[in-house]
Amino acid sequence: MKIAHHAHKDIVIPNSTRHLVTVRQAVFDVIQESGFPEHEMLRIALAIDEALSNIMEHAFETENLKAELTINLSLDADEEKFEALILDSGKEFDPGEIESPDILTHVASGQKTGLGIFLMRQVMNEVKYTFVSGFRNELRMIKYAHDFKTKGATNAGTQDHYQNH
Numbered sequence: 001m002k003i004a005h006h007a008h009k010d011i012v013i014p015n016s017t018r019h020l021v022t023v024r025q026a027v028f029d030v031i032q033e034s035g036f037p038e039h040e041m042l043r044i045a046l047a048i049d050e051a052l053s054n055i056m057e058h059a060f061e062t063e064n065l066k067a068e069l070t071i072n073l074s075l076d077a078d079e080e081k082f083e084a085l086i087l088d089s090g091k092e093f094d095p096g097e098i099e100s101p102d103i104l105t106h107v108a109s110g111q112k113t114g115l116g117i118f119l120m121r122q123v124m125n126e127v128k129y130t131f132v133s134g135f136r137n138e139l140r141m142i143k144y145a146h147d148f149k150t151k152g153a154t155n156a157g158t159q160d161h162y163q164n165h
Contacts, residue, residue, distance in 0.1 A: 007033035059090020
């Protein structure tokens with residue numbers, strides 16, 4: 001049995017999806033080092049992957065900037081809580097303004113994109129967004145270990161928060 005302790009990792013990610021494999025490995029490492037339930041690794045990695053992909057695709061308006069900008073990711077975990085903080089300097093975006101799709105309608109219509117925020121909400125217990133005016137976006141996603149034990153794979157209790165400073 002592993003001895004649980006706090007694990008932390010900071011990563012600066014170039015604005016390219018080819019670097020997401022590095023992020024996934026960092027998520028796996030932090031979870032394994034912290035004692036957070038390992039059966040949540042792939043789900044948490046998916047939520048972070050979706051958040052970063054959305055930022056890379058939508059946060060930077062001009063093609064000239066896309067290659068130059070970076071995203072900061074901070075991962076923290078212990079045996080009870082996993083937290084990801086994502087910072088970027090792209091345009092303001094509040095994921096709380098996006099309503100959850102009707103999955104059956106979404107699939108029936110043949111749409112293959114547009115489920116990133118939905119997936120983030122399904123996996124994580126909290127999705128908190130803050131925009132610091134003229135400065136940066138902060139997206140904080142939290143997953144509690146006790147959630148899996150009490151609710152199983154469903155996550156109807158996800159909370160979205162938005163603040164504009």
